[in-house]
Amino acid sequence: MHTHSDDHRPTMSQMIFKMGLPVETVSVYLLCCSLADADKPITTTNLLEIWNGTKEILNEGLSSLEEKNIVMRIISDRQEKNVYRLSAVCEWKL
DSSP, X not given: OOOOOTTSOOOOOGGGGGSOOOHHHHHHHHHHHHHHHTTOOEEHHXXXXXXXXXXXXXXXXXXXXXXXXXEEEEXXXXXXXXXXXXXXXXXXXX
16 A cells, blocks of 8 residues: 655645636646656656647647646746646645
């Protein structure tokens, strides 16, 4: 049985389901959380490896999450190579 220590609890917040966001955007958020929980960087490359939609829809979802301050782009060298971090729920624009 795997347990999470206090500093490594699951990242996903139920609040994402109460915001009225499109299903695709919520899916992008869940994939970001999945990467974070696996201690993998949240990058466009890593997301595209597990995303089953188009790159355009992934980018639209990331943009929506950025607008709501749910994710923050922390590194960007080109449109194709971005690194994100998840924001705490208290930082979200609800």
